[in-house]
Amino acid sequence: MRLISAWINIGGNNNKKGGIMKKKVLIITIFFIVSLTVYGFVSNVIAGNVQQQLSSESTIENVIKRGILRVGMSTFVPWAMKDKTGKFVGFEVDVATRLAKDTGIKISIVPTKWAGIIPALLTGKFDAIIGGMTIRPDRNLKVNFTIPYDYSGQTICAHKSLAAGFTNYKDFNRKGVTIGARLGSSSVAAINKHMPEAKLHLFEDEAQAYQELLNGKVHAVVGSLPMPAYQALRYPERLFALPEPFTRELIGFAVRKGDFDTVNYFNNWIRNVKEEGWLQERHNYWFNTRDWESLIN
Numbered sequence: 001m002r003l004i005s006a007w008i009n010i011g012g013n014n015n016k017k018g019g020i021m022k023k024k025v026l027i028i029t030i031f032f033i034v035s036l037t038v039y040g041f042v043s044n045v046i047a048g049n050v051q052q053q054l055s056s057e058s059t060i061e062n063v064i065k066r067g068i069l070r071v072g073m074s075t076f077v078p079w080a081m082k083d084k085t086g087k088f089v090g091f092e093v094d095v096a097t098r099l100a101k102d103t104g105i106k107i108s109i110v111p112t113k114w115a116g117i118i119p120a121l122l123t124g125k126f127d128a129i130i131g132g133m134t135i136r137p138d139r140n141l142k143v144n145f146t147i148p149y150d151y152s153g154q155t156i157c158a159h160k161s162l163a164a165g166f167t168n169y170k171d172f173n174r175k176g177v178t179i180g181a182r183l184g185s186s187s188v189a190a191i192n193k194h195m196p197e198a199k200l201h202l203f204e205d206e207a208q209a210y211q212e213l214l215n216g217k218v219h220a221v222v223g224s225l226p227m228p229a230y231q232a233l234r235y236p237e238r239l240f241a242l243p244e245p246f247t248r249e250l251i252g253f254a255v256r257k258g259d260f261d262t263v264n265y266f267n268n269w270i271r272n273v274k275e276e277g278w279l280q281e282r283h284n285y286w287f288n289t290r291d292w293e294s295l296i297n
Contacts (some may be wrong), residue, residue: 059127059255059262060103068106071096072121073131074114076206077227078286080131083295091286095149096130098278099269113204117183118142122256128266129254132224134186144259145252146266148281152185153245154190157228158220159213160240169246173197180209180218187222190247195222214238224249226287233290 063069073092074081080090088109100107110126121129121143132152135145156169166172171234171248174177179185183202191200201218203209209221210231221228225245242250253270255262273279286292 003175039255059259060192060265061261063105063127064103066105067102068108068205069103069128070108070110070126071131072110072112072117072126072129074117074205076114076132076224077230077296078292079164080109081296089292089295090220091282092130092132094286095279099130099266100271102269114182115204117184118254122255127255127264133252134224134249135252135255136186136189139254142257144257144263145254146263147270148185148250148252149270149274150251152224152249152251154187154222154247154249155228155245156220156222156226156242157210157213157231157239158241159216159218160238162216162219163240166220168242169194175199177220178218180212180221182206182223186224186247186249191222194246230290250268 020291036073066263073096076090076092077080078090079092080088083089088111093109096109097107108126110120112120114131117129117131117133118139120126129143132150133145133151135148139145143227156172158166158172163172163177174197176197177198178201179191179195179198180201180203181191183204184227188200188202191198198219201209201212203212206227207225209218212218214223216233220232228239232239253266255266270279
């Protein structure tokens, strides 16, 4: 009898334990199924949101819907400047206008100080920078660049009295020499690399820099072609320019990072107008002639 009672008790205990185990398995199973369902739902929502976000971030699609391409550029002879009537003209203006026309939309130029032009792009003040921007790795960390559509180079416009006898950029790499440049421009990096011994004086825009050069406050101004040569031609009695640039730089459109649809569209447009010869024709007009001077003087 004792053996039977013991067996019954054991069996009863096993039944209780078995019931508890079944409940645990059932709870775990339900939890697993619910988790999979929730995971699938959340994944679909996230995927949908990402897809919607990517679609909404395509600048070229938004531009076409809006019907206006907003372009950020800084005034910079002969890239972009105002004519006698206050209208923007220049190489970059021609490029941006042709791009908008080929896209079937209008153009809106947003003049922006160079030092703040990338932050302005990132905060959505305009859709792209088409303003003689050199393609540089440090800038590429903040924006995406297109393939190059033009090129430039840094050269020097100097004061005839202060820089008498200077014949190449190495002559300016000495203590006691002050060189001016536009804040945030590629000229700053070029000066730091090739003329580290000289004192660097930064200006908000190039007009200020060249005015200080004319006033004899700096020995020279470093800038992208053709501006230094143009200033030397305007004031031959006080200024001279070195004949050759000491750097060569590639120029590209800049757009917000991750906007690959827009980069792809701009790249293909650049390829087409290059093959057509239009970009070279516009480059020759603005950089190799002075036929446009009557527009601004």
